[in-house]
Amino acid sequence: MSESVYVLEEDLISSRKIRFLNYLIDYIFTYAASTVLGLVIPALVKVLDSVGLTGFGFWVFNAGSWMIIFLSVLMITAYYVVAEGVFGSTVGKFITGTVVVDENGNKPGWGIILKRSLCRLIPFEIFSFLGSPSRDWHDSISNTYVVNKKDLENEVKLFHEFNLIGNTELN
Numbered sequence: 001m002s003e004s005v006y007v008l009e010e011d012l013i014s015s016r017k018i019r020f021l022n023y024l025i026d027y028i029f030t031y032a033a034s035t036v037l038g039l040v041i042p043a044l045v046k047v048l049d050s051v052g053l054t055g056f057g058f059w060v061f062n063a064g065s066w067m068i069i070f071l072s073v074l075m076i077t078a079y080y081v082v083a084e085g086v087f088g089s090t091v092g093k094f095i096t097g098t099v100v101v102d103e104n105g106n107k108p109g110w111g112i113i114l115k116r117s118l119c120r121l122i123p124f125e126i127f128s129f130l131g132s133p134s135r136d137w138h139d140s141i142s143n144t145y146v147v148n149k150k151d152l153e154n155e156v157k158l159f160h161e162f163n164l165i166g167n168t169e170l171n
Helices: 016-050 055-062 065-087 091-096 110-119 125-130 137-142 149-164
Strands: 098-101 145-148
Touching (some): 016 145, 125 137
8 A cells, every 4th residue: 555645835925014014023133133143243352362362353344335244144044954953843933833844744954944944045036935826936946835833733744544445444
């Protein structure tokens, strides 16, 4: 007997409103984290300078705007990779009760999460949510979906319970 595989249904995909709220919350979180980092680094430089380690401070205060942009992009990409790779959701998705899954409702692997996060760097990708259905390019290219976690869990549970109908238990 072959085992059935759950396939995600379109009606589980999060709405544009929820996706935008996820983005807004994540933007506020990463902006706040960047601000805190911007306050901590000068203090760290001061401590390192006091013990004779001046190289880091020299590098920080002489970094050009391109270096700051590069580090910002790196930090935001790392945020998405780590949050979605470890937890399956970012701060925004956690607050809205959504998660990132593959077409079978499973948490994607690290390679897919990395691909998804790097796709966010595509110019004008942020406007891709205006298309239909509400799947951004980073979703469609990586073949991932953002869904409500509780609705997905209920749907998967029903799917597996349905598949048990007619099966006999062996004791």
